[in-house]
Amino acid sequence: MEVIGADGVHVGTVDRVEGERIKLKKSDSYGRHEGHHHYIELGFVAGVEGDKVRLSANADIAVTLEEERSGKAVDL
Template identity: 65%
Template sequence: MINASQIKEHAEIIGADGVHVGTVDRVEGNRIKLTKKDSGEGSHKGHHHFIPLDLVADIEGNRVRLSANGAVAFQMEQEKDGKMQH
């Protein structure tokens, strides 16, 4: 079980594949809120995105490693409850 208090503001989030997923803004409940700069383009631009804490595999200093590849993590976040989560 990951201790969410170990997740630091501005830590880099990487997928299991080593791909940059985002930067931690803060932990809110059972999710990591990403900074707006990692929001993407188009209709996503300027919106915060979230990663569920249950996807966190390890915390290595100022880096949070997910158990899923980067693209999968974003897809899971977008498909939650059948709509976009911001």
């Protein structure tokens, strides 16, 4: 499923759900964070619309909320 911000902009693609977080596919990472998974807390999910997971924040804000495996937020 595609993950989109509240503004409809692509944030990532769901790899799977692990615990209370959505694990995004590695192919959606870029820049210095390229090549590894990022996670978004399920608390940021506003709803599911068809085959899209819509977040409660716009995409530009949502990417700053992504976490790496350690659980620490990353600065994209």
